Amino acid sequence: MSGAAHGRTRWFGWTVLVLGFAFLYLPILILMVYSFNENRLATVWSRFSFKWYVALFNDRAMLQAAWLSLKVAFWTACAAVVLGTLASLVMTRMRSFPTKTAFAALITAPLVMPDVILGLSMLLLFVSTGGLVNSLGMGHFEAKGVYSIWIAHVTFTLAFVTVVISSRMAELDKSLEEAAMDLGANRIKVFFQITLPIIAPALLSGWLLAFTLSLDDVVVASFVSGPGSTTLPIKVFSSVRRGLNPEVNAVATILVLLVSLGAVAGWWWMQREEKRRQRDMQLAVQGNG
Template identity: 75%
Template sequence: MKMPARWSTWLVLGLGFAFLYLPILILMVYSFNESRLATVWAGFSTKWYGELFRDRQMLGAAWISLKVAFWTACAAVVLGTMAALVMTRMRRFPGKTLFGALITAPLVMPDVIIGLSILLMFVSVGSMFHLESKGVVAIWIAHVTFSLAFVTVVISSRLSELDKSLEEAAMDLGANRIKVFFLITLPIIAPALVSGWLLAFTLSLDDVVIASFVAGPSSTTLPMKVFSSVRLGLSPKINALATLMIVAVSMVALFGWWLTYREERQRQRDIKLALQPDK
């Protein structure tokens, strides 16, 4: 009775992984296709990678997306950490519930509404102070606005699980709150910070709806460029670009997993040492 149940479990698991990753694997295989038709195999070739690196518009859009995603992730982690500290460490104050609701509102808000509202805000502020309402800075602010909610939730969950006695013990030994945060709290929540950074980076790099509202003529992001290219017909260059992105994201994800695994092992070793009886 156990063997059929075990085989059925592995079968369902295999089907689930195939449904998720088989299309990605097929896309990566067809990035080495000789044919101009992205879905017709005509032999092995790497020429589309060369065509991709000669496409200055595609490379320029990729560079803009990487810059915006990097600075979006950095800003979202800093602001998200501050918001998480307010929500988990500060006592109840007037408007705390409203503050938490406003922070997490982008989680359930449609991207179209967020993009349109940010565009209207930029137009109003730009006409008032004679500033540009569209461009790279506008995309960055818009991405920070909606990715901040995701980062705050990740860091808040880690802070809520943190043993406050560690911070209290450090303060009893004479450390002030700033020193406690940088020497005690920050190293413990470092895996959550890395996870939040990677999540914000991915969300910014993947966004096309919000960026479409606030992007200017010279600030086209990579998802917008890919979307406009696919509408005119799928090119094997898109397969090559997707393959490179998959490889890069996989390497970053493996690095984040390794960092989290190392921190967890260090924490388990510290707990074992703390529980050992003194000789």
């Protein structure tokens, strides 16, 4: 390939890359810029101001919805990582058993299931479960509430987390675990001292993915949320339907910054752990040599 042709190909690649990033991130940047606009009209710039941030921090309903979403997303991510790790161990470490294919299909079913169907099925499950619990006198179970949102979010984020963790565990060299067991370590000790540190970057990636999916969910939460359990996406969606509210730009800017900081911190930690793992492997190879 001549120098001119190579230059044109490189220029075309950079152009496509810039246009792709602009398509993805330019609307977010515009939203963040207009969160500092004093004018209530989202398309008319008047002057720089923190007016809508002050209004946001005085809006008790919006703040409560944001705090509820953060709590639900945090506990959803934690539960999804624990259950996803257990499911990944079953799928990658256990030998074939009669229902292994069905188990894997059920775990990953939410990946291809429409959110409307998933939300409706969760609502019907909670209604029937609540009726059964209340009829048996075992307490009072609310079909719509915070716990219902949490269970529904764990259900559909579990599939994404399992895929991330199982792919990492499938690449794990089993000889490391077998060597540890040959030295006298039981399976639990091997998991916590050998397997868990190696798959830690995948656990963090799954946690961040589950947190983001839960924080962003509107459809499923709209089916299982009730009075007093309105999440931030539902609150924002209802506010936008009544007209553009500049407070939405302010809360979206804050969330984008928080999620971006979390993603950068997670990426930095995973890069450090990967470098440390490669260094340890090189030292082990040199020691054996």
